[in-house]
Amino acid sequence: MTKTLEIVWIILVGLTIFAYLLGHLHYINSFFVAILLVTTFMKVQLVLNYFMELKNVTGKYRWIPSIWLGIVISLIAVAYYLPVSNTH
Amino acid sequence: MSKTIKENYPVGDFAIWIIIYVELVTFGLLFLGYAFSRRSNIEMFNHSQLMLETTSGFINTLLLVTSSYFVVKAVTTIQNMTDNRREEFNKKASKWLLLAMLFGAGFLVNKIFEFSYIFGEGINLSTNKFFMFYLLLTGFHFMHVLLGSVILFNIFQKTRVYGYTLEDHKGIISGAAYWHMVDFLWIILFPLVYIIR
Numbered sequence: 001m002t003k004t005l006e007i008v009w010i011i012l013v014g015l016t017i018f019a020y021l022l023g024h025l026h027y028i029n030s031f032f033v034a035i036l037l038v039t040t041f042m043k044v045q046l047v048l049n050y051f052m053e054l055k056n057v058t059g060k061y062r063w064i065p066s067i068w069l070g071i072v073i074s075l076i077a078v079a080y081y082l083p084v085s086n087t088h
Numbered sequence: 089m090s091k092t093i094k095e096n097y098p099v100g101d102f103a104i105w106i107i108i109y110v111e112l113v114t115f116g117l118l119f120l121g122y123a124f125s126r127r128s129n130i131e132m133f134n135h136s137q138l139m140l141e142t143t144s145g146f147i148n149t150l151l152l153v154t155s156s157y158f159v160v161k162a163v164t165t166i167q168n169m170t171d172n173r174r175e176e177f178n179k180k181a182s183k184w185l186l187l188a189m190l191f192g193a194g195f196l197v198n199k200i201f202e203f204s205y206i207f208g209e210g211i212n213l214s215t216n217k218f219f220m221f222y223l224l225l226t227g228f229h230f231m232h233v234l235l236g237s238v239i240l241f242n243i244f245q246k247t248r249v250y251g252y253t254l255e256d257h258k259g260i261i262s263g264a265a266y267w268h269m270v271d272f273l274w275i276i277l278f279p280l281v282y283i284i285r
Contacts, residue, residue, distance in 0.1 A: 056093075
């Protein structure tokens, strides 16, 4: 179990470095935005499950934050990918 | 952490989870407000975003994620304590909490430097919509880190007097849950405001 926390921390740091490099090197395009949103979802889910111990919880109290996260990330994706009308 | 039997309720005081759910709604609306407002002037948002120091946001993410890890180490230390070695386990937890607070303080100092740079450039809430959201989101989050630090300090003080026992340690778990929330909100905020363009 002790090692699990270390692995989670390493994944969080690794994905943060990945996100930073994309931003710092200006490699941001539609494809990488999707990757960033997916990795952000994964990072928060790791914090919820392992740091906040929600993986040991059954039922709605486990899923409320995950559903919130899914909705927020999905709507951010909608805001990013939905074509912008040029009528104004 | 080592429990395999599923619980009906999250660990810690249930009241902290109510607070967490309320915070999720508030920050969720702010995140979406930013994302959808960006659509009205993508060019201005992208141009303004270039003025932010991505490295500062990156360092702050590492500081919070690592601080969160130290907090969970403190919690597992208390959860794994044996009754006859209460002092030893509290002392060990206090060291993890001290590290967590130092990293939290690092976040706050780094953010103050970032804010002073932004304000030094003459930027404020009314500069444009991007900076209005940037200052609202990061300023609001900054206040949560500040409150989280106060909570961590209180927990730290209790471990210093060996206050947590195997039977009574809900306080440290509740405080930790709040700190982890502050951490994962930043995990979303960092790519959204600093990177995605």
